[in-house]
Amino acid sequence: MFSDSAEKLKHVLQVKSEIMRAAREYLRSRGFVEILPVILSRVTDPLHHETYDGTVDYYGRPYTLTKSMILHKQIALRTAPRIFAFSPNVRMEPEERAPLRRYLAEFVQLDLEVRGASRDEVIEIGEGLFVAVMRSVRENCAAELAALGRELPVPETPFDRITYQEAVARFGEDYDDPLSSSLSAPAWLIDFPRAVREFYDREDPARPGVLLDMDLIYPEGYGEALSGGEREHTLPHILRRLKQDGIPPERFSAYLRFVEEGLPASAGFGIGIERLTRYVCNLGHIKEARLFPKVPGVADAL
Secondary structure: OOOHHHHHHHHHHHHHHHHHHHHHHHHHOOOOEEOOOOOEEOOOOOOOOOOEOOEEEEOOEEEEEOOOOHHHHHHHOOOOOEEEEEEEEEOEOOHHHHHHOOOOOEEEEEEEEEEOOOHHHHHHHHHHHHHHHHHHHHHHOHHHHHHHOOOOOOOOOOOEEEEHHHHHHHHOOOOHHHHHHHOOOOEEEEOOEHHHOOOOEOEOOOOOOEEOEEEEEOOOOOOEEEEEEEEOOOHHHHHHHHHHOOOOHHHHHHHHHHHHHOOOOEEEEEEEHHHHHHHHHOOOOHHHHOOOOOOOOOOOOO
């Protein structure tokens, strides 16, 4: 006899399968091409916070486990104008993040990128994708949602927009949870200051120090859903940003060779599948959103 937890996980996995199916269908219907993810690379997202090192030796050279496909997405746009991937990410977070209940060492992002797009254009794609997934789950997983006790709302578009400055003024620097708890529907957090984001986020030419990026924030206290925006794509801008962040250009030499050859302007985002599943299924902890979860501070997972 299977346990109640196994029965619950069966429902969660069915919902997650439908989330991924519906997302694929939505993106393919809008001209996106699915590419295979990159697991091991010379370069990956530097992130703006510390994680444990994921470097391995590959024929005498240091390669790293993918933290996100952001740099590879930019390069992939030289081949196709609209791309997406279900990308496994490895981010071994410090133990102090465990109480937040939304971090996994191993998770999957739906990563997409659009050649020549603006932030507003990918926001529209993000809203359409989110609503399409919610509708599909409600229609095709009604029994699972009922078993999980979840009445899943489908939000109206466009979503509200809140600036970073407004969020900090209202909730302080640790705005994530109180902002999310204050929302009754998803909302965009926009216009982050340069100092809190990565070198590839594009600075607004009309507003120095302000980035053309965004996060989607879940309601009901579930926190960040999605992160993205417009990208820096010219060599002078990227080198300047690396210098501002104190990152030696040699660390990204493999990526910079493609930048020298020419990258298209683009915008995109990555949305975590386990976080989305947690929200849809009304789960207390993200570890309930996948098989074989690995959470910060626990080293005995399979």
